[in-house]
Amino acid sequence: MSVPLIGLVAVGTIFVEGGPGTTEAFTEAERSAAQLAVFLAEQQLARMSVRFSPNTFLQCSFFNEFRSAVINPGFISPPTNTTTNPLLRQSEIDTREPQWRELAMEAIGFPAAAGAQRERYQDELLLKDWRVPQKPRHAIIIFVTKFPTGWMAYADPAERSTTVQFDWIGSAGVKFLSTGTFGYGLANLDRVLAHEIGHLFGGLDEYGPCRSFDTSGPRPTTNANCGGFEDCLMKHNSPVLCPATAEHLGWVDLDGDGAVDGGIAVVTHMSSHSGRGGDTVSIFGEGLGESRSVVFVGVGAAAFTIVADTRLDVVVPDGSGTDIDLFVTTPFGVTAPAVALRFSYI
Ligand SMILES: [Zn+2]
Known part of the structure; x- marks a missing residue:
């Protein structure tokens, strides 16, 4: 059962980077650009939630904190799968990401020896004093890194975390952040992030090897726009939402009382x-x-x-x-x- 994207969400964005002078270090400009992309992604989701809201209240909004984890994991072999083989992709994520992620979580205060690193950080985000009386309902983690992993941007709904490989080089030698084929460009990083956050709250891919019989959301609802023609956040990272995705994210009023059920x-x-x-x-x-x-x-x-x-x-x-x-x-x-x-x- 997916978690609806309703209420306040605490977002911990971690820049996982190498020391100064290494190829995995971030420049201030890159860091600022990525931070802006996080804010814009959240604005996009909040605006969409208002549009689909049966009442006039915000359905989702966000608290943010940004951390930097400077680590030296040693050599991590680059992925071989730079196209779209999903099984190979997952195995390359599983063998590479932990090599830098565990060190990064340790660097921000969550040693691997104590286990459940991401969950413990999320618990901290849920209880943090955000300088307002409210407390968030959800906590998610965004990793932004140049260390090798198995794909350019992906989500792990079970662990409530998503990862952006800032320096991804695709099969055509084109970088993730360049424009054109296989590239999204820095200007579209917000849309990619909104898409990945969508995955953490029940959003299903509507392109590639998607399956129209898969279901998500409180009803639950089939993946009706899989391979369909409707532009959508979960199809082409579009800044619009199709009805199927709205249902998957839990933005529904099934009992007709004028309020979002999951809220x-x-x-x-x-x-x-x-x-x-x-x-x-x-x-x-x-x-x-x-x-x-x-x-x-x-x-x-x-x-x-x-x-x-x-x-x-x-x-x-x-x-x-x-x-x-x-x-x-x-x-x-x-x-x-x-x-x-x-x-x-x-
Ligand atoms: Zn996706």
Whole structure:
């Protein structure tokens, strides 16, 4: 099941580079250009999400941090597959990327010995103080590097990371960043990144060896534009979206209530269902990171702190009564009444 591209996304972009003077070092100009491409890719996705939104709220927006990991992995053999053999491509990614990725994650504070390097960094991004009350719902990693890997740009949805080989040389000897056949050009790097981020949230390729019977998204929906004629983000990295991709990204309102289904916060449990005014109780669930209010029905609104997208700490307002319903409001709507969200004064 794919994760819908809804809500705040924390993006950690890591420049994985060699020391000064090496061919894997980035110039300031290259770094700035890549940073701009990340911002433009995010703007593109946010704009698309608004266009497909049944309500007027943003469906996705982004927090960013940029890190540089300067490493010396020694010789990594360049890939042999510079065309489109997908199986060979994957095996060349699997044998090359870890050689620089593990060192890079270590360089930014996540040693390989402790395991799950990317997941631990994503946990840090989810809990980071972004200088706003909100907390992101998702965290993803973008690697930008000149070290060898198996393809010019690809995504790993299971690990929520995507990689851009900044110096990719294609079979015709044409660089990824040059224009013309096999080249996208620096000016189109944002579109490539938007496409790859799309993969991390359920987007399916609609070109090459795509299969129209593959499905994705909450419904789930077939890959209807695979080999089709509709211009789309997942087809030619186009800055437009076809209906199939909108469904794959989870931008749907199946129950017709005017809100994107995947956006509504869900509460699974509370730390306590009873207490006094002034007590602090924790509410656990998903989609709580953008909460705007917590209301005890018939009593009033409560002060609260967003600890994580999965947790609010709520100060019980002064009041009385038993089996009082609570609800949480976010930009995407209001939580449904549930036994998990009830409180009794003692
Ligand atoms: Zn793709």
